Amino acid sequence: MPKKPKVAFVCVHNSCRSQIAEALGKHFAFDVFESFSAGTETKPQINKDAVRLIKQLYAIDMEATQKSKVLSDIPPVDIVITMGCNVQCPTLPCRFREDWGLDDPSGKSDEEFLKIIRVIETNILSLASRIEQGTLDSGAKP
Secondary structure, X not given: OXXXXXXXXXXXXXXXXXXXXXXXXXXXXXXXXXXXXXXXXOOOOOOHHHHHHHHHHHOOOHHHHOOOOEHHHOOOOOXXXXXXXXXXXXXXXXXXXXXXXXXXXXXXXXXXXXXXXXHHHHHHHHHHHHHHHOOHHHOOOO
């Protein structure tokens, strides 16, 4: 069996969107790829609203299994997914890169968080499917 590709979900602070993506990647696609998240800066803790909602929706305690990390804290990766941090988006060497263009829900309503969480879940499932089908490099966007 070929080894699972390593996927890094990256944004500047590694405290919200990328953490959600790491958690949902581990939850929905653990059998397809390894999930990591990182940024160029760290925050002392993961966004509390993200932690609360991911716990409610998926029974995943991100505070127990994840922490804010910088790029040098993760292993070399095959795939980089940026969350949509535009000009400041960190870069990592990889064989495939994609930007999900997600707005940061930090400081916004639960409804805004839920929209972003649902998009991340959909994108994770799409990414896993494209990896399994070998169509990742076809340029298809989720």
